[in-house]
Amino acid sequence: MKTNLLLLSVFVTIIIYANINYQHGINGMTLRDGGTGCICHDLDPTDSVMVWIEGPDTVYLNDTADYKIYISGGPAVVGGFNVATYFSIIDATDTLTQILSDELTHNRPKQFLNDTVFWDFSYIAPDSLVADTLYATGNSTNNDSIPTSIDQWNHAQNFVVHVLDKPVFVNDIIFQPDEFVLHQNYPNPFNPSTMIAFSIIESGLVSLLVYDALGNQISTLVDEHKSAGTYEVEFNSEFTLKDLASGVYFYQLKFGSFVQSKKMLLIK
Known part of the structure; x- marks a missing residue:
């Protein structure tokens, strides 16, 4: 009888404790x-x-x-x-x-x-x-x-x-460009990071994207409205959603109807 009462007491205590714990x-x-x-x-x-x-x-x-x-x-x-x-x-x-x-x-x-x-x-x-x-x-x-x-x-x-990591932008206007240009990245080859510069001659929406050799987009470096000027952005191969192997990659600048792409080489 005492054993049954003890077991019942333990069971009730567990239920009360669990209920209080859950409620709070x-x-x-x-x-x-x-x-x-x-x-x-x-x-x-x-x-x-x-x-x-x-x-x-x-x-x-x-x-x-x-x-x-x-x-x-x-x-x-x-x-x-x-x-x-x-x-x-x-x-x-x-x-x-x-x-x-x-x-x-x-x-x-x-x-x-x-x-x-x-x-x-x-x-x-x-x-x-x-x-x-x-x-x-x-x-x-x-x-x-x-x-x-x-x-x-x-x-x-x-x-x-x-x-x-947050992308590092250098947004100061270096000079007033007179044409749209996507510059070659430097250093190239690179590991793990490289700088990409571009120039735009008017204000507007700019995108700078990075693709692998199969055409899969792997990074968005720029996708925003910018004023006329020359800009630099860092691409770091370690700050992407998947590990990047050594090989050829492409970066592409779009501004309205202007589209230009260049190759860069990652060597680990």
Whole structure:
């Protein structure tokens, strides 16, 4: 009899603790460090609950970007979540979220609207060039204050954020050009970076793009309105979304009907 009472007491304590913990936020639940998920509700994740993150997949060094985490499916009455990352800082953007041990979570369950609930948060990129990852876990419950298997949860697909260096522009007018020119890059061959200069004789929208030998665009160096003048921009082969092999690459300048391309050689 005493054993049964002890087991019952432990069970009730676990339920009360889990409920209080969930009501005020959760952390350590994501796949970042092998977290087990919301097992106080159910031992296993379920595909009937979808959890995902939306936001930019590239962010410049030390910049701040806005993201959302979504939960859909399950009992879909109220939901909670946990977001973690390795290298960056994630921060709450409103009173509905909070930081617990450097991870983001709700501070109270939020009601679903049309089978979906979401929260906003901000991502502050680190000061080093990395491929960072956002990890997330979401819980969909029936809001009866009892964490049971009726409630359902799932992990989000890992969201990779590429942290890149900001392009370096030299925007001072060196001289007033009298023709459109795309200059040869220097140095050439190069590794890992090279400078590309161009001249435009009037104001307008300018684009300077880099392509591989197959014609795939690999970098956008300029895509904005500029005044007449001569400009330089740095292309760094290490600050692209994929590793570049040694070989021939092309850069192309477009200004209205003016289009000019040149070759450059990367040698590692």
